Amino acid sequence: MKVQTILVILFSAMLLAFTGDGRLNKAFSANASVEQKQIKFVVKTIEQKGETEELLSEATIAGAPGTDFNIVLQDKHFKMDAKFMTDVVGVDSLAVHAALNTRRLYGYSERELPLYEEDVQDATLHAHLGDKLILLPFGQRAGDKLKIEIIPLTGEETAYLPSGAMRSISIKIQKSSPGGIINIQATRIPHRFSVEISLFENGNQIARGEADYLLKQAKEIILQPTGTGDPLAVNLTIDQFQRYRPIDQIDIQFDIHRIVRAENDKREAVALDWAGAGNLGSSLNYPLNEYGRSSGKTYSIKFTVKLASGESQD
């Protein structure tokens, strides 16, 4: 009787998951399509004159999930370098980290040298497939506007070839921009990393933490030392991944604060704006002289950054 009940419950659950309109079914099917199919980004440059719109250029970038791309808009006086780092984070949703660097000619100095006005912006956007990322390089002021629409969609091709190799990225230009003012580049590098952080006292490990990180995404890990020591809050960002042979390299930035339990969790800086670079998979060690000065003990912290499971190095 008991076995029969379990079987009925299991059957009901499977029925809901695979045949109903429940989230599991939707997630499973959509996730499968996202994982298996390429992601494509339709990039349109549009000139808006009042109510009318004129398509100036159109291109489609297609690649495996996690494909990044740059859009460069440039003429004699103005340059915008927009870098987009994309990640599939849900069923049909993407996290897009956009870094916008603009540089416009302002005038000339007394020495006849060009003066530029530069601007750097970072934004992380969450979009679903079919949404539009609207980029206005010159802002939203009334009058003629230049608009760049980026529409993420599921691609037609599979992300991986039957051999298991990743299908290469493609950029198709449906309509080229007049005068070549827009340039598009695409690449794919690993975005997900697994980070292990260890705290050592006189050479002995006394705390350890682990977390998955996205490239350029800050995340905090709390290290609780064994014994009565105050915990450490490590705020880490994997700033850059660089293709390098024989081993790829990563750049990290981090802050470390001691959380003083006796003073209502007040945070004391142990390391601010520290940074380092090293081989992927190797250890990055830093002595923490400030942390153990009063105790007479030596402390150090070790970071080990690896690719997250499921992330390919290709």
Add this chain to the structure above:
Amino acid sequence: MSCDEVNAKLEALFDGSLDSKSQETVEYHLSVCQKCQVDRHQMAELRRLLRRSMVVAPSDLLDERTMRAFDDRWKSRGAAGAKTPWWKRRITIPVPAFGLALALLVAIISLVTLLNRPGDKSSKRMVPETSAKNAPAADSVRGVIDLSRFDHGERAIIYVERNSNPQSVER
């Protein structure tokens, strides 16, 4: 005052270049010292003899000889100058005129340099480029987009426009 000191001042006494106090002192010494009186007498005699001696006048031919030598020198220089190439000849310009010409040249060069300083031009060009960007949009004719007509100096903006009809997502 000793005899030696008086003796040293005798010349000045005769010339009248002693101050009144020194003169008084020397005169007093001379009135009481016979030796110095003798010395003064001898010096006075010597000066008198010198004044009376004949003054040597230059020969009458001196002027003639000097002028002849001067003429010969000029003639020889003229002959040498005729043989010297023009680029090796010295130009004789009076010093004040040469100085004035040099000063004028320096002043003109300085003036020209100051007028052509980049700063003077650029002060007009320091106007932001963005303020002069209302040129007619002739770019479409040439097939090149002039981005400056969109540029009003504002920051770039990025945002997400949600798909109002998710079912219509292109696959």
